[in-house]
Amino acid sequence: MPMDDAILSLQGVGKIFPGVVALSDVSLSIARGETHIVLGENGAGKSTLIKLLAGIYQPDAGTIAFNGAPYQPKTPHDAQQSGIRIVHQELNLLPYLSIAENLMLENLPRRAFGIVDRKALNRRAMALLKEVGLEIDPRTRVETLGVAQMQLVEIAKALSYDSKLLVLDEPTATLTPPEIKRLFAIIKRLKAKGVTIIYISHRLHEVFEIGDRVTILRNGRLVATRDLHGLSVPDLVRMMIGRDIADEFSFDASIVPGKVALSVSNLKRNAATPAISFDVRHGEILGVAGLVGSGRTEAMRALFGADPKLDGVVEIDGRPVAITAPKDAVRHGLSLLTEDRKGQGLLLDLAVDKNITITDLGKVSRHGLVNRRAESAAATDLVGQLRVKASSIEQAVRNLSGGNQQKVVLAKWLFRGTSTLILDEPTRGVDIGARREIYQLLWMLAAAQKGIIMVSSDLPELMGMCHRIIVFSKDRIVGEVPRSAFDQERILSLAYQEYVRP
Amino acid sequence: MSETSEPLVSAPVSPSRAKFLRFLIRDAGVLLALVLITLFFSASAPYFATPGNALKIFVQIAINTVLAAGMTFVILTGGIDLSVGSVLALCTVVGATVMIDESLSPAVAITLALLACMATGAACGFLNGWISTRWKIPSFIVTLGMLNMAAGAARVVSDNSTITGLPQSFVDFGNLIIGGFLPSIFLVAVLVIAAGWFVLRFTVFGRMIFAVGTNDEAVRLSGHNPDFYKVAAFTISGLTAGIAAMVYLLRLNIGSPIAGVGYELNAIAAVIIGGTSLSGGKGSIIGTLVGACILQVLSTGLQLLGVGDNFKPIVIGLVIVLAVILDAYRERLLRRIR
Numbered sequence: 001m002p003m004d005d006a007i008l009s010l011q012g013v014g015k016i017f018p019g020v021v022a023l024s025d026v027s028l029s030i031a032r033g034e035t036h037i038v039l040g041e042n043g044a045g046k047s048t049l050i051k052l053l054a055g056i057y058q059p060d061a062g063t064i065a066f067n068g069a070p071y072q073p074k075t076p077h078d079a080q081q082s083g084i085r086i087v088h089q090e091l092n093l094l095p096y097l098s099i100a101e102n103l104m105l106e107n108l109p110r111r112a113f114g115i116v117d118r119k120a121l122n123r124r125a126m127a128l129l130k131e132v133g134l135e136i137d138p139r140t141r142v143e144t145l146g147v148a149q150m151q152l153v154e155i156a157k158a159l160s161y162d163s164k165l166l167v168l169d170e171p172t173a174t175l176t177p178p179e180i181k182r183l184f185a186i187i188k189r190l191k192a193k194g195v196t197i198i199y200i201s202h203r204l205h206e207v208f209e210i211g212d213r214v215t216i217l218r219n220g221r222l223v224a225t226r227d228l229h230g231l232s233v234p235d236l237v238r239m240m241i242g243r244d245i246a247d248e249f250s251f252d253a254s255i256v257p258g259k260v261a262l263s264v265s266n267l268k269r270n271a272a273t274p275a276i277s278f279d280v281r282h283g284e285i286l287g288v289a290g291l292v293g294s295g296r297t298e299a300m301r302a303l304f305g306a307d308p309k310l311d312g313v314v315e316i317d318g319r320p321v322a323i324t325a326p327k328d329a330v331r332h333g334l335s336l337l338t339e340d341r342k343g344q345g346l347l348l349d350l351a352v353d354k355n356i357t358i359t360d361l362g363k364v365s366r367h368g369l370v371n372r373r374a375e376s377a378a379a380t381d382l383v384g385q386l387r388v389k390a391s392s393i394e395q396a397v398r399n400l401s402g403g404n405q406q407k408v409v410l411a412k413w414l415f416r417g418t419s420t421l422i423l424d425e426p427t428r429g430v431d432i433g434a435r436r437e438i439y440q441l442l443w444m445l446a447a448a449q450k451g452i453i454m455v456s457s458d459l460p461e462l463m464g465m466c467h468r469i470i471v472f473s474k475d476r477i478v479g480e481v482p483r484s485a486f487d488q489e490r491i492l493s494l495a496y497q498e499y500v501r502p
Numbered sequence: 503m504s505e506t507s508e509p510l511v512s513a514p515v516s517p518s519r520a521k522f523l524r525f526l527i528r529d530a531g532v533l534l535a536l537v538l539i540t541l542f543f544s545a546s547a548p549y550f551a552t553p554g555n556a557l558k559i560f561v562q563i564a565i566n567t568v569l570a571a572g573m574t575f576v577i578l579t580g581g582i583d584l585s586v587g588s589v590l591a592l593c594t595v596v597g598a599t600v601m602i603d604e605s606l607s608p609a610v611a612i613t614l615a616l617l618a619c620m621a622t623g624a625a626c627g628f629l630n631g632w633i634s635t636r637w638k639i640p641s642f643i644v645t646l647g648m649l650n651m652a653a654g655a656a657r658v659v660s661d662n663s664t665i666t667g668l669p670q671s672f673v674d675f676g677n678l679i680i681g682g683f684l685p686s687i688f689l690v691a692v693l694v695i696a697a698g699w700f701v702l703r704f705t706v707f708g709r710m711i712f713a714v715g716t717n718d719e720a721v722r723l724s725g726h727n728p729d730f731y732k733v734a735a736f737t738i739s740g741l742t743a744g745i746a747a748m749v750y751l752l753r754l755n756i757g758s759p760i761a762g763v764g765y766e767l768n769a770i771a772a773v774i775i776g777g778t779s780l781s782g783g784k785g786s787i788i789g790t791l792v793g794a795c796i797l798q799v800l801s802t803g804l805q806l807l808g809v810g811d812n813f814k815p816i817v818i819g820l821v822i823v824l825a826v827i828l829d830a831y832r833e834r835l836l837r838r839i840r
Contacts, residue, residue, distance in 0.1 A: 187509050306723055327727060330725025331725065338723060343717075343720075345723070346717070346720055347720055349716050349783055350783075351786060354712075359725060361706045362708075365706045369704050369705055387639070412724065
């Protein structure tokens with residue numbers, strides 16, 4: 001494809017965070033007026049790419065040119081000034097202000113003495129809303145809007161700045177099919193007006209309707225940029241996942257699952273969610289697949305007592321147990337490795353040893369006094385066993401890499417001693433080396449007859465590791481696939497099942 | 503795969519050296535500041551470097567030190583307790599009322615008064631903690647409410663008058679200077695600090711206080727009840743307010759419903775100057791003692807220098823702000839070392 005009229009071009013762009021290479025050597029041209037799709041799994045580098053364009057991060061390598069000139073935004077404000085506008089996944093509206101105020105916030109029409117010209121404000125807001133097909137009084141407070149309406153307000157806001165390039169980050173994640181339809185109509189209209197659009201999505205089916213070309217990222221690298229025409233969903237999946245499964249995992253068939261370790265029946269989080277049931281056996285690794293937001297994490301948290309649940313029975317080794325708070329779950333031998341390692345798993349400013357012993361200080365204390373020597377010994381032991389790379393066990397976990405932080409979380413549960421481990425995205429943001437070690441550790445635990453539930457967005461990972469995979473789609477468990485029937489496309493189509501229905 | 507599997511750990515400093523640097527930055531820095539300020543006033547202010555003045559300073563910091571000790575627990579968990587001043591007032595009138603009961607022998611009256619002070623303070627503190635955790639209300643608001651409630655209760659209990667006539671043996675103990683250099687009430691303050699230091703440093707409970715202040719959600723998901731520790735921290739703060747009320751009675755010999763106005767701010771200032779982070783999880787109670795010393799040395803020193811009462815608060819206010827700026831800077835330094 002001829003690239004002479006590129007509005008945006010990236011040359012060898014890279015971004016490194018401590019422990020993780022987020023983007024590496026990405027070169028890409030976006031043609032003026034095209035709608036360009038960016039795809040990739042979680043952690044593939046999409047959000048880093050957006051943040052570079054938004055001026056939130058600065059690249060560590062490479063150059064970006066926009067409209068023929070070098071593009072080096074230092075702040076989001078710089079990005080806006082240059083004509084790049086980003087509609088982030090998490091909305092950035094001010095709930096207690098009106099739609100009009102939100103739309104024109106950075107450029108409120110003024111009369112003398114800095115008084116806001118309300119008439120002009122609402123008139124201009126009305127025009128913007130009309131452009132995105134939202135027929136609503138601009139004086140309405142944003143907090144009263146539905147998510148889809150807020151999304152449209154965000155887009156209208158992006159339009160209010162005469163944007164040359166509009167970046168939409170998963171705009172349909174929270175929309176219903178009719179709303180998506182309307183959004184697509186707007187995108188087509190914008191395109192007809194010559195606005196260039198970068199569109200990021202997880203929903204593979206929908207991108208064909210609006211996209212011209214597609215770029216696929218994987219592990220921070222650009223896999224391919226192609227014309228969408230002529231590609232199919234399986235083609236996209238193949239490029240997104242790409243790697244050879246057998247290469248990285250060696251499923252150990254010698255481990256045979258035993259009796260049921262944990263069984264969950266009719267777990268209902270709230271009145272609106274369906275009841276779900278599943279179980280995991282001793283020595284079994286149960287995979288949990290599904291899109292982000294499909295209710296996987298929420299179900300695990302409810303089971304663990306981290307969030308309230310409405311109804312449901314949890315049985316451990318055949319005995320029903322009452323779990324209303326995480327401490328009940330922990331007492332009954334459950335462990336939860338949360339998807340948000342830093343926010344929910346670790347005491348970032350405390351040392352490695354203190355993070356490990358937090359699950360059971362009684363083990364290293366007597367009469368309420370901590371025995372520092374016993375604590376150090378226990379921590380040193382686990383740090384060695386899991387090969388945590390730290391300068392000492394007194395190093396604050398904040399300064400460890402993602403993989404080593406994750407090992408500390410695992411160490412804290414091993415310290416406690418656990419019968420069933422629930423792991424939510426255990427390898428997210430973890431480099432390949434540490435990832436392998438985590439896999440090996442899980443196999444060891446399975447061999448020791450622990451029950452393991454592994455929630456992951458990384459399908460090859462689940463297919464490489466698990467005896468069985470259950471698939472969530474829109475809060476429902478829509479299928480269970482035994483190892484003999486593992487098939488990427490089948491699992492993916494199950495994961496999408498509840499979303500594609502009108 | 504061409505990803506780097508080597509983690510980029512930023513810790514080129516050796517563990518033992520890091521430990522020393524950490525000590526230097528976190529604890530020794532405040533101590534050094536105290537020494538420098540003391541040296542400055544010793545050189546410049548008349549009568550500052552005299553035994554009599556040193557004794558006076560020890561006597562004057564006792565109440566604030568006791569209050570600040572409990573405050574340290576609350577701030578370590580990420581909360582704040584604005585009520586300690588008026589809880590102290592309430593406790594002084596409760597304690598004094600018990601103590602002047604003529605049907606009791608002095609020894610019994612004093613013991614009962616001590617228990618009553620501690621129980622009243624602890625009850626107020628428990629309420630602060632329980633309300634703020636049960637309904638998830640910022641402790642700033644809850645303790646602001648308690649500040650008013652306790653002040654009102656103090657007036658009700660005392661019928662809005664000061665209570666005098668404490669037992670002579672009690673008054674004598676308050677004036678006692680052990681060995682000619684250690685005022686009895688300063689000893690009480692030191693004992694409270696020592697107890698707090700022991701609890702925070704060596705016990706499981708102390709560890710949990712730090713853990714809750716660092717990340718209460720992680721603590722909850724590790725199988726604990728963080729609210730328990732938060733309520734306990736507020737109860738301790740109330741308890742120390744009760745003890746501080748006894749120190750007040752020892753020093754001033756009256757129970758007063760208008761005692762303690764503004765004390766909470768001095769206590770918070772001592773904690774913050776002492777290096778405990780307002781966001782919780784980081785700090786030390788020894789630092790709090792040093793912080794209380796710095797405040798009083800400044801106040802006394804400025805007075806002896808002839809700085810008027812109008813200017814003194816300006817200087818002290820500046821020092822508090824400076825301490826918080828240094829705290830932010832210190833955090834950045836520490837982060838680089840660990």
